[in-house]
Each structure stands twice: as C-alpha cells, then as structure tokens.
Amino acid sequence: MSEKVFVLGGEQTDFQRNWTKEGKTFMSMMREVLDDALEKVGISYDEIKRLNKENRVAVFVGNFDAEQYANQGHLGAFLTEVNPALYGVPGARYEAACASGSVALDAAITHIRAEDYDLAIVLGVEVMKTVSSSVGGDFLGTAAYYEKEAKGVQFPFPKLFGKLADVILERYELKEERFMDALAEISRINYANAKRNPKAQTRTWFMNKEHAMARGGDNNMAVGGRLCITDCSQVTDGAAVTILASKDYTKEYAKKTGRKVDDIPRVKGWGHRVAPITFEAKKQESVGDKYILPWTRQTVKDAYKRADLDVKHIDVFETHDCFTSSEYAAISAFGISEPGKEHIAIEEGTIDFGGKKPINPSGGLIGVGHPVGASGVRMMLDLYKQVTNTAGDYQVKGAKNGLMLNIGGSATTNFVFILGK
Amino acid sequence: MREIKTVTILGANGAMGSGSAGVIAAFGGAKVHMLARDVEKAKQGIEAAVASVKTDTIRARMIPGSYDADLEKAVAESDWVFELVAESYEVKEPINARIAKARRPGTIVSTVSSGLSIGRLAKAYDEDGQKHYYGTHFFNPPYKMILCELVTHSGNDKKVTQALGEYLDKVLGRAVVYTNDTPAFAGNRIGFQLMNEVAHFAEKYADKGGIALMDEIMSGYTGRAMGPLATADFVGLDVHKAIVDNIYDNTKDEAHETFKLPGYFQKLIDAGKLGMKSGGGLTKVVKHADGKREKFVYNIKTGEYDPYPKFDIPFIKEARQKIKDSDYKGAMDIVKNASGFEAEIARYFISRYISYSLSLVGEVVDTKENTDGAMGFGFNWVPASAFVDFLGGPKETIKMMEASKIPVPKLLKDAKEGKKFYELGDKLDARSLFKG
Numbered sequence: 001m002s003e004k005v006f007v008l009g010g011e012q013t014d015f016q017r018n019w020t021k022e023g024k025t026f027m028s029m030m031r032e033v034l035d036d037a038l039e040k041v042g043i044s045y046d047e048i049k050r051l052n053k054e055n056r057v058a059v060f061v062g063n064f065d066a067e068q069y070a071n072q073g074h075l076g077a078f079l080t081e082v083n084p085a086l087y088g089v090p091g092a093r094y095e096a097a098c099a100s101g102s103v104a105l106d107a108a109i110t111h112i113r114a115e116d117y118d119l120a121i122v123l124g125v126e127v128m129k130t131v132s133s134s135v136g137g138d139f140l141g142t143a144a145y146y147e148k149e150a151k152g153v154q155f156p157f158p159k160l161f162g163k164l165a166d167v168i169l170e171r172y173e174l175k176e177e178r179f180m181d182a183l184a185e186i187s188r189i190n191y192a193n194a195k196r197n198p199k200a201q202t203r204t205w206f207m208n209k210e211h212a213m214a215r216g217g218d219n220n221m222a223v224g225g226r227l228c229i230t231d232c233s234q235v236t237d238g239a240a241v242t243i244l245a246s247k248d249y250t251k252e253y254a255k256k257t258g259r260k261v262d263d264i265p266r267v268k269g270w271g272h273r274v275a276p277i278t279f280e281a282k283k284q285e286s287v288g289d290k291y292i293l294p295w296t297r298q299t300v301k302d303a304y305k306r307a308d309l310d311v312k313h314i315d316v317f318e319t320h321d322c323f324t325s326s327e328y329a330a331i332s333a334f335g336i337s338e339p340g341k342e343h344i345a346i347e348e349g350t351i352d353f354g355g356k357k358p359i360n361p362s363g364g365l366i367g368v369g370h371p372v373g374a375s376g377v378r379m380m381l382d383l384y385k386q387v388t389n390t391a392g393d394y395q396v397k398g399a400k401n402g403l404m405l406n407i408g409g410s411a412t413t414n415f416v417f418i419l420g421k
Numbered sequence: 422m423r424e425i426k427t428v429t430i431l432g433a434n435g436a437m438g439s440g441s442a443g444v445i446a447a448f449g450g451a452k453v454h455m456l457a458r459d460v461e462k463a464k465q466g467i468e469a470a471v472a473s474v475k476t477d478t479i480r481a482r483m484i485p486g487s488y489d490a491d492l493e494k495a496v497a498e499s500d501w502v503f504e505l506v507a508e509s510y511e512v513k514e515p516i517n518a519r520i521a522k523a524r525r526p527g528t529i530v531s532t533v534s535s536g537l538s539i540g541r542l543a544k545a546y547d548e549d550g551q552k553h554y555y556g557t558h559f560f561n562p563p564y565k566m567i568l569c570e571l572v573t574h575s576g577n578d579k580k581v582t583q584a585l586g587e588y589l590d591k592v593l594g595r596a597v598v599y600t601n602d603t604p605a606f607a608g609n610r611i612g613f614q615l616m617n618e619v620a621h622f623a624e625k626y627a628d629k630g631g632i633a634l635m636d637e638i639m640s641g642y643t644g645r646a647m648g649p650l651a652t653a654d655f656v657g658l659d660v661h662k663a664i665v666d667n668i669y670d671n672t673k674d675e676a677h678e679t680f681k682l683p684g685y686f687q688k689l690i691d692a693g694k695l696g697m698k699s700g701g702g703l704t705k706v707v708k709h710a711d712g713k714r715e716k717f718v719y720n721i722k723t724g725e726y727d728p729y730p731k732f733d734i735p736f737i738k739e740a741r742q743k744i745k746d747s748d749y750k751g752a753m754d755i756v757k758n759a760s761g762f763e764a765e766i767a768r769y770f771i772s773r774y775i776s777y778s779l780s781l782v783g784e785v786v787d788t789k790e791n792t793d794g795a796m797g798f799g800f801n802w803v804p805a806s807a808f809v810d811f812l813g814g815p816k817e818t819i820k821m822m823e824a825s826k827i828p829v830p831k832l833l834k835d836a837k838e839g840k841k842f843y844e845l846g847d848k849l850d851a852r853s854l855f856k857g
Contacts, residue, residue: 017850023741214477
C-alpha cells in the first residue's frame, strides 16, 4: 500500500471568501482552485492532455449538495467547463455528506492502487453562502436521517453533536465544568491555530478561552444542548484540490521537477467504516463499549494496521471538529488518550500547536471553515503541507507522518488516511 | 513586542472610538478607560464596543469616564493613549496638551486622524512624548476593516515604531501599512483622488448619465464592491470635502487639479444633503407607501433627483461575465480592446489609479506593498500591483497608460516583464475583490 499512492500537492481557496457576494459561482471556484493547484504542483494542462491520450488521468469530485445550494448536479463532468484539456478525462462526483472529500480521495486512491490511472485530481467543492443559515441548516439535515432526526428541527447537527456531548459526560461520569472547559479549550486551540493560516475563514475573527467559556446570551448562543456557537464549525464557500499519483508517474514527476521520490509523501494507510446512521442507534450500540463511537475508533485502527504504524508514529493530526464534541471523541479514537480521559490530554496541552500530538494546526473545521464537500480534501492537503514542511506559519516542527479523520453525518461515515514519507 | 495592558480611549462614544476600543479590549485583552464628554456617553460607547466585537467578556474591563473628571488619572496609568476626538487641530491640540502633562515616560500616544499632520500634533509633547507619538489610522468599522495605517513623523524612534507595529499586527490582528506623515496618508490620498476625479467626470458627462454612468463604468468589474461615487455618498460629502481640500491645499503633484472639490458637491453640502447619513446626497432612497424602496440619483444639470437609471453597455456586460467565470485576464482583455467613450473612461481611470498609487512610493510610503495593502485592506479595491498582473504585465499596462495620457511611474518602467508584479498574494487574494 505505502509504495503505491503518492501525493504531489494541491491548493485550496481562501475559505474567507463569499463567492455569491463576489457575483461568482461554484464553477468559478472550481476553475480558480484547479488552476492554482496545477500551477503550484507544476503540472500543466498540456501534461493532462498527454496523459489523457493514454487514459492515465482521472478526476474525482467530492461534493455534498450542489443540487440544493446551487441547483446543479453532475459535477464530475463539470471540470470540462474549467478547461478543455479535461475533455475525455474520466470524472465523477462522490458524495458521503461531510466525508464527500474523503470518498473522492478513497476512489482516487483505489484506482491508483489498482493501476488504472497514474494521476488523480481530487477536487472537493461546496458553495454554501447561497442561502440563509437556517435554510442551509435544513439542507445539512439530509446528512442525518432527515425524516427522523432533522425534519422540522432548526439546525439539526448542533443538536446531534450536543447529544454526543451529553453521552460523553454521562458515560464517563465526568465533572460537567471540567468537560465544558475542555471543549472550550478545543475551540480556543482551533481559532488560535487558524490565525496562522492565511486561507482560514476565521483568521480575523475574535476568539479566546474566556469567550469560549462564556456560553449563553446573545453573543454565544446555545444551538445544540450544551453546545454554543463557539463549539461549532461554520459553513463557508470553498474548494480544495489534492493531486495523487502512482509510483511510476511520481518517478517521472520527481525527475522533471528535480525532487527525490523519497521526499514525496505516500498514502500509508486508510480506514473506512460506516456506523448506524441515526445517533440514537449509535448510542444504543455503544452501550458497554469503552468507546462511544466504536466505529470511528475501528476506522483509525484499520488505518494504523494497514500502515503498520501506531499513534506513537503520528506527528500531526487533522480531525473533523465539526463540533468541539467530535474532536473530543476523536482524541481517544486516535489513541492519544484512554476513552474518558480526553480532557487530561487537553489540559496537559498534548493537542495544542506546540504539544506532543498537535491536532488541527491548520485550525480545523472550526478555524479554517467547513465547506462540506471540500473539507476532506483540504485535510489531505494540510497533511501534505505538514509532512513536506511547507505549512508556513502553521508548520509543526519535524512532522513526518500525519493522520486525518473525516466524518460524514453524526460520525456515520468514517474515513481515515495516514500520509507520510 | 510591546506589552500594552492599559489603554485610554478618548472619543469613546464615536463609531471609531467604540469600535477601536472593542478590538483593543478583545484581541489585546487590555483594560480600557473609555472617556467621553460625560460618563453616560462613555457607557454608550462600551455597549457599542461590546456589540461591535460581539463578546460580553470585554465589558468588565472597560471603565467609563469623562474628560473633565478622569483624563489625567486614566492617562497616567496607561501604556497607550488613543485619541479619537473630532478631526481638527482646534479640538485635538488642547486635549494633547492635557495628555502631555499627565502621561508617563514611555507611554504611546496616537491619533486616528485621517489627514492632520502627525508632526504638528506631536509638538504638544516633550522629547520622550514626541518619540512615542503616532498616527494609528484605523478604518471603519475597525473589527471588519483590519487596515491600520501606522503614520510616523521625523521625531519617532525606529525601535518603538517596530514594537508598536508588531503589537498592532500580532496582537490586534491589524494589516499594518507604514506611511509617512503626508496629507491623507496612503489610502485616502489614492482613494479620494479617484473618487474626486470621477466626480468631475460625472459633471463633464452630466447629460450622458452623470453620477450613475460613472459608477457603472467604475463598477465591480474594475475591482471594487461599490462605485466610487456611491462610496463618497457613503462616507459623507462633508468628510469627502475635508479630505480633498486638505490634499489640495497641502500637496502639489501631477494629480493636483483633480483634488478640487466639484461645485455640485459644495452645493449639496450647503443644502445639508451630505449623503446616506443625512437621507440623501448624490443618491437617495425613497420608501413608498406600499413599502417598496426606489433609488434616485442627483441630476447635476437640473439639481433634481431622477430615478436611478439602468445601463446596457456591451463591453461592461461581457467583462462582468468573464469575472463571474473567474477569468480575470479575459475581463481585462475586453476592457483593453473595447471601443466607445465609456471604455475610454474605464481605461483612463484604471490607468490613473495604478499610476497614482505607484507614484506615491518614495513620498508617502517606502514600498508599493504599503499602497497595495492600504487599498486592498482599507478600501477593498484591487491593489494597483495586482491590476498590472491582470492587465498582462508592465508593458501592457504602460501601453494603456500612454494611450490614456496618464504619466507612467518609474516603478512600472523599471519592472521586469514575465515576473509577478503583485507580491501580497499570500495575504490578500486580489481576485476576491473583483465583482462579477
């Protein structure tokens, strides 16, 4: 596995941008991000044409809900609008709610492992600022079991992840104050990290621990049980591209660009598991288990096994902090702490930017923003930056191996990838 | 980096005072003395500060006070005194005299003035005070507009300037642009040049569409969210007058004549029609009985308000479509090659804007990145250097400038072809400032 799929790099849009306000569309977003990514990686459209003649290149588009947000489907074919060099290139759209980017990555990785293609362009995209937040909240409800969990519910996802916070608190018999303090610290870390990331949605926003702790009232409203605005990631418009390659192509590429194959990171492991779709079923199933999200833990274990690595080998994590409670649960799923003791890892600074196991140096979904279909691809791009020492101001010193967890629904679809050199 | 724990804000109840105080108390975590004419006004300023940064956590460290009762005590315990009282020497100088007496050595004092001489205001202070006196020109609203022009004068100490710049950047999250003590500094000098010259053209072409036509020609496809005259109407014609008069009186450059206030602006000001804040100026919006709003525009010839017209200018439509598709160079090709007087005007003003921005390097700022930052972060206009790239590079830009009879700045003549001219790309994606 680890000698089969390489990552050559990519690019993301500035997640602070509001494309509707700019009078632009998801199509223009796709064009900008793909042009930028190819330029950054050093692959021209002529090169794509050359590879396409030999049927060696394909595109994979991750997107959750363009039908509702932009009244457009069939996005896999849409890259032909970006540039005619993509005429004839195999392309399809992949969807798994907030893990749409990862399912696109998974398809690309699979095709390269199977030696179907040599180059895979993975593009995650979501335009979300086309509608009000309450209408958008209803659209997002389709990532849960809409009829049972979202229909008629205002902002269903904060409520589902608020329930996760409730279960964590009860199951592990935590002191509420200490637990909520830990969640606030997760929020503080993600916002602080995002300040170093020039593409982060929240880089100019105010946030500190004091504000994250001040839950309730007009300025930090409760939106899902215990969870308030500061516990939530926020939707935005955005797209990200990562470009994957076979070993053969990576050799060609390395020669052409004057790099060494050993310096180009490889996908070392992956995991993919699907938990019961409703939160209630997840809760019932996990009774008696050490982990509240056992399938998330299993996905991480699968990836470790395939990579022949363990938590001790991972220098940096990008996790799906759609809410502070999801990042909290991920800490034990990664093996950084025992389940029920995540708060200790947080208190000790283990997951902070300068800690032993930094999580979300980019700012994560809370800091970078969460354009749903783009998030998984953005995480992979951030792992690439970290392990190639190109993350600029948010570089984790000496990062060699990185792990990402991207989830769709209420931790329903779980994807993990490990990237390293 | 300089440690700033206690700050005094003078003018705490104004929009700039409360907004700046909110940023300082929130991002800086500082204790802030909020001073106004009376304590009630200062308390209103605190509430406005809380609302501007949307966090109740700052309320407890904001202390209301009045100039009469509290100025000396507040200043004496402050690391930074930020003065935001009315924009005139007559108001600022007596206040500075009081601050000068009360301040401890080492305390920074700054003003938000958008045009007054920082060197002249600094004269109220002793040597240490002059060393620590600056212009910190924040933009409105401070939480959203992150530009801060840090204006220095000849008496400053470079080490203090650097430490203050770092604090404004790293702690308060400002995009800091360093400017010299020249009239209106960088952002307003460039921005109001364009706005005022466009206003003159509106008069010249009053019978062809006047104000509305000029804003259409200079609309989003030219790299700004709001037309230049809509911007003048937004900031207020009285403020516009104060800024252009100051530049006209105190500078002599190639664009000198363009800073003369147009006669119809003065007429509107005299009639109390100052812009949006007074219910009408260059434009006005009327709410009808059925609740519908209708926009009107001032007719320079008749002095009446006409319904705001719609225009159908083919090259603008085509350029807008290109921007919508994120084809920025394609849009600029259309602008470069279109015929008709509207296209000529567009080329003239794009040329003027780039030329004037770059011509100020050396006088107002040390590097073009400072004028680029001022326009990008302060006005949300595509910076001049980025325009050069979208137009196809220095040669193409020079060609357009020469055809429009606009002087070519040395910086552009000396620029290397085939190399990106815009260097702030990692901080500010200029593409996001074009509107399709």
